Amino acid sequence: xxxxxxxxxxxxxxxxxxxxxxxxxxxxxxxxxxxxxxxxxxxxxxxxxxxxxxxxxxxxxxxxxxxxxxxxxxxxxxxxxxxxxxxxxxxxxxxxxxxxxxxxxxxxxxxxxxxxxxxxxxxxxxxxxxxxxxxxxxxxxxxxxxxxxxxxxxxxxxxxxxxxxxxxxxxxxxxxxxxxxxxxxxxxxxxxxxxxxxxxxxxxxxxxxxxxxxxxxxxxxxxxxxxxxxxxxxxxxxxxxxxxxxxxxxxxxxxxxxxxxxxxxxxxxxxxxxxxxxxxxxxxxxxxxxxxxxxxxxxxxxxxxxxxxxxxxxxxxxxxxxxxxxxxxxxxxxxxxxxxxxxxxxxx
Amino acid sequence: xxxxxxxxxxxxxxxxxxxxxxxxxxxxxxxxxxxxxxxxxxxxxxxxxxxxxxxxxxxxxxxxxxxxxxxxxxxxxxxxxxxxxxxxxxxxxxxxxxxxxxxxxxxxxxxxxxxxxxxxxxxxxxxxxxxxxxxxxxxxxxxxxxxxxxxxxxxxxxxxxxxxxxxxxxxxxxxxxxxxxxxxxxxxxxxxxxxxxxxxxxxxxxxxxxxxxxxxxxxxxxxxxxxxxxxxxxxxxxxxxxxxxxxxxxxxxxxxxxxxxxxxxxxxxxxxxxxxxxxxxxxxxxxxxxxxxxxxxxxxxxxxxxxxxxxxxxxxxxxxxxxxxxxxxxxxxxxxxxxxxxxxxxxx
Numbered sequence: 001x002x003x004x005x006x007x008x009x010x011x012x013x014x015x016x017x018x019x020x021x022x023x024x025x026x027x028x029x030x031x032x033x034x035x036x037x038x039x040x041x042x043x044x045x046x047x048x049x050x051x052x053x054x055x056x057x058x059x060x061x062x063x064x065x066x067x068x069x070x071x072x073x074x075x076x077x078x079x080x081x082x083x084x085x086x087x088x089x090x091x092x093x094x095x096x097x098x099x100x101x102x103x104x105x106x107x108x109x110x111x112x113x114x115x116x117x118x119x120x121x122x123x124x125x126x127x128x129x130x131x132x133x134x135x136x137x138x139x140x141x142x143x144x145x146x147x148x149x150x151x152x153x154x155x156x157x158x159x160x161x162x163x164x165x166x167x168x169x170x171x172x173x174x175x176x177x178x179x180x181x182x183x184x185x186x187x188x189x190x191x192x193x194x195x196x197x198x199x200x201x202x203x204x205x206x207x208x209x210x211x212x213x214x215x216x217x218x219x220x221x222x223x224x225x226x227x228x229x230x231x232x233x234x235x236x237x238x239x240x241x242x243x244x245x246x247x248x249x250x251x252x253x254x255x256x257x258x259x260x261x262x263x264x265x266x267x268x269x270x271x272x273x274x275x276x277x278x279x280x281x282x283x284x285x286x287x288x289x290x291x292x293x294x295x296x297x298x299x300x301x302x303x304x305x306x307x308x309x310x311x312x313x314x315x316x317x318x319x320x321x322x323x324x325x326x327x328x329x330x331x332x333x334x335x336x337x338x339x340x341x342x343x344x345x346x347x348x
Numbered sequence: 349x350x351x352x353x354x355x356x357x358x359x360x361x362x363x364x365x366x367x368x369x370x371x372x373x374x375x376x377x378x379x380x381x382x383x384x385x386x387x388x389x390x391x392x393x394x395x396x397x398x399x400x401x402x403x404x405x406x407x408x409x410x411x412x413x414x415x416x417x418x419x420x421x422x423x424x425x426x427x428x429x430x431x432x433x434x435x436x437x438x439x440x441x442x443x444x445x446x447x448x449x450x451x452x453x454x455x456x457x458x459x460x461x462x463x464x465x466x467x468x469x470x471x472x473x474x475x476x477x478x479x480x481x482x483x484x485x486x487x488x489x490x491x492x493x494x495x496x497x498x499x500x501x502x503x504x505x506x507x508x509x510x511x512x513x514x515x516x517x518x519x520x521x522x523x524x525x526x527x528x529x530x531x532x533x534x535x536x537x538x539x540x541x542x543x544x545x546x547x548x549x550x551x552x553x554x555x556x557x558x559x560x561x562x563x564x565x566x567x568x569x570x571x572x573x574x575x576x577x578x579x580x581x582x583x584x585x586x587x588x589x590x591x592x593x594x595x596x597x598x599x600x601x602x603x604x605x606x607x608x609x610x611x612x613x614x615x616x617x618x619x620x621x622x623x624x625x626x627x628x629x630x631x632x633x634x635x636x637x638x639x640x641x642x643x644x645x646x647x648x649x650x651x652x653x654x655x656x657x658x659x660x661x662x663x664x665x666x667x668x669x670x671x672x673x674x675x676x677x678x679x680x681x682x683x684x685x686x687x688x689x690x691x692x693x694x695x696x
Contacts, residue, residue, distance in 0.1 A: 001492075001519070003442045003443035003489050003519060004440060004520075004574055005439050005574065005577075007578065008582055009579075009580030009581040009584075015400060015421075019452070028400065032394065032397075033397055033398060036395060044389065046380065046381055046389045046594075047380035047381070047386075047388040049350055049380075049381055049558070050377050050379065050381060050558060052374055052558040053559045053561065055363060065365070068352060082582075082583045082584070082585070086582050090463075091352065091353050093351050094353050095351035097350070100600075115582060141351050160509075170349060171351060204400070208397065210399055210401070210663070211398065211399060211400060211401045211588060211589035212588050212589070213585055213588040222349075226352055228357075230357075230463070233355055233463045234359030235428060235434060237428060237430070237558075237561055238427050238431065240560050241559035241560070244558075246394075254562075268691050293392075323651075342495070
């Protein structure tokens, strides 16, 4: 057969699903979506689904414009930040010079680069798993950095990002802020000063809407239009009517999400301390997960043992620097207390 | 700025939306989704949206498997047939020989070919707007045919498709069956005999779910796996939780949709006859729209006049062979009676 494409796809975390399991393997939010989302869904008229969804997502863009104090032209909406990133890779990274990103980061960057035949270079992290920004001073066709980074959970300051942006004025620099709500200040404030900056956000993490698939890019309207033309050439209606309607309700209820985010951060700090008293070494996380290891425990055995206790976490056996670590998403306080009880039995 | 992509995107039909308008410009279904879909939406637990949607869409694949008498491995699910087609273009059309499709067909085929740098050749239709299958006997890297074709509405028989498939054994042949429910027999029965056949279906037309974005491919599992690997490398969760759940309910309620489809076909036949008594010349449609022209009327003027009467149809001013035609979607019987009253005033 002629013309077939062979490619190694991204392998997402498993999605086990049964009552009483503690699912801490895909960084989902343990709290339900905002009551306004629930109410909006209840009032949604199913008959309207016979019509096409909005092609320009004006309702959601207006809500985002209000949230960020920016005009609607600054936003591109997509089916999860994955789709938004895929559009941005196609829109912005068409150089023969390599796209640069950290050696350990969101696994999908490499997959998209390969899918779209984009040359790329993975730059090593420091011994502390930190991004070495000085390495990025080299000829390149674009840069993508997750901040906070995943699966390390580490956050880099605006001063450091600004230094990077100052040096890179002729390529697009993407900052992927999937976990920013758990970290603090967004790089959105840098947009005015650095027009080549594109910021990526998702409603899957802090907004408890992983199952709804909504993400967005924030950027200079000139570049957003280019990414939008890729979307229009690929699948213009990719955000369905229910997704746009519920996402808009979520964006309009910041107060609720600030509360749940605060709870998750508190649980994270508490859990991190508890891990430390058990002898675990964790990276200082600014996300809704913790990357942790233990000098005296075989991590792969612990991973499988946790599974037998209906606790699902993420393990990366094929990533050399990570195969002695577990990535544990932060669930509710009650869930993390149960996890701790199980860990104590294994460690003490 | 380095690396920016310049592309001419697909321009979808306008989406005006106000009370009492008659919207016949994007081939939407005038009837609401099945009562089972409405009920499923009512019972959907919004809290479950905090989890990721299914990555393999097993529930929907099982329902489709039952509908078509095929195993679940025969299906690829995507965010509308647009996304499914985009995956298939990337998966199957990687030859240096041109992809072949009719000169007048779904406008997106050309857009994807350009987006993915696929060489292509548009083959002319006959004077009667029919596909000239003998022209496809030439060196090619794949073939895509919409059957029924759009915006002509013309349907070609299985015998003719089989003749094409017999001649094309070393490339993938896609039959896009977006409108098949309004036409009759699907090419699905040809799958066993012709393993290189891929069939594309959507829930946007006959299933009244344009706003939900669900489409699928049916094919040999060997090739479906390749298209699936493109999906997994692009956006594995593109079918959100609500979309999969409601689409499954729709597929399980064939009886309801057979009824609404039958009503649309009856209205189409009636409306087509009425158009003919007013002197319109229409192509014999096997879809939920009619392509029509009138020897004594300036079509662009009629198009704008209908708009003033709150009736929206589709006009293709930039397609040479179509700029004297209107494409009118089939609404409810009552809507088409109103349209007829307005047309009568203009024509008689």
